[in-house]
Amino acid sequence: DGGITQSPKYLFRKEGQNVTLSCEQNLNHDAMYWYRQDPGQGLRLIYYSQIVNDFQKGDIAEGYSVSREKKESFPLTVTSAQKNPTAFYLCASSIGQGASGANVLTFGAGSRLTVL
Amino acid sequence: EDKVVQSPLSLVVHEGDTVTLNCSYEVTNFRSLLWYKQEKKAPTFLFMLTSSGIEKKSGRLSSILDKKELFSILNITATQTGDSAVYLCAVEVQGAQKLVFGQGTRLTINP
Numbered sequence: 001d002g003g004i005t006q007s008p009k010y011l012f013r014k015e016g017q018n019v020t021l022s023c024e025q026n027l028n029h030d031a032m033y034w035y036r037q038d039p040g041q042g043l044r045l046i047y048y049s050q051i052v053n054d055f056q057k058g059d060i061a062e063g064y065s066v067s068r069e070k071k072e073s074f075p076l077t078v079t080s081a082q083k084n085p086t087a088f089y090l091c092a093s094s095i096g097q098g099a100s101g102a103n104v105l106t107f108g109a110g111s112r113l114t115v116l
Numbered sequence: 117e118d119k120v121v122q123s124p125l126s127l128v129v130h131e132g133d134t135v136t137l138n139c140s141y142e143v144t145n146f147r148s149l150l151w152y153k154q155e156k157k158a159p160t161f162l163f164m165l166t167s168s169g170i171e172k173k174s175g176r177l178s179s180i181l182d183k184k185e186l187f188s189i190l191n192i193t194a195t196q197t198g199d200s201a202v203y204l205c206a207v208e209v210q211g212a213q214k215l216v217f218g219q220g221t222r223l224t225i226n227p
Contacts, residue, residue, distance in 0.1 A: 033214070040219060042204065045214055048213070096213075105152075105159075105215060107158040107159045107160075109158045
């Protein structure tokens with residue numbers, strides 16, 4: 001089945017540690033996204049990538065980093081510079097640029113990060 | 117700044133009731149509006165709306181867009197406990213290659 005796989009589902013981290021969340025898709029989608037979800041705030045865009053080896057900052061990129069070395073993979077690193085990293089992180093993908101609806105997102109099941 | 121606002125933020129009804137969820141938006145260059153349902157983890161796609169006044173329907177769910185007044189509604193008739201979820205509204209902005217999401221409406225259906 002085609003889809004998006006995020007891992008780990010749950011992650012605990014001590015303050016000051018970097019952590020990397022994995023996102024892999026087999027949908028052959030060009031575009032990939034990382035969103036953060038906090039209670040009462042909906043989804044906020046962290047980073048997105050339209051093609052391999054290129055990515056753009058979203059609305060809340062500070063304290064995060066990404067890479068896009070392969071079309072299928074878009075890992076997110078939460079660095080120690082992120083002041084409030086405890087959240088639910090959602091990875092998504094879409095067909096990409098083109099006609100209306102090209103940005104209809106397919107989501108992964110999410111990763112819940114808790115900083116102790 | 118592009119903005120999407122949903123209301124109510126939370127709603128509790130009894131099974132069998134009909135509910136209406138609201139989504140209003142202010143964006144620089146509107147392309148489409150999307151509704152998603154999030155039960156536990158991954159949001160799942162419900163509808164995409166691009167034209168005013170044309171209702172999209174899927175079973176007991178329906179949605180319509182008003183591009184003049186800049187809002188959309190999602191209706192659910194004869195609600196069931198399985199409709200309990202967070203419903204997310206998002207707007208696709210022309211040229212921005214991304215979606216702007218609202219805060220979501222948490223719908224709880226009691227038996």
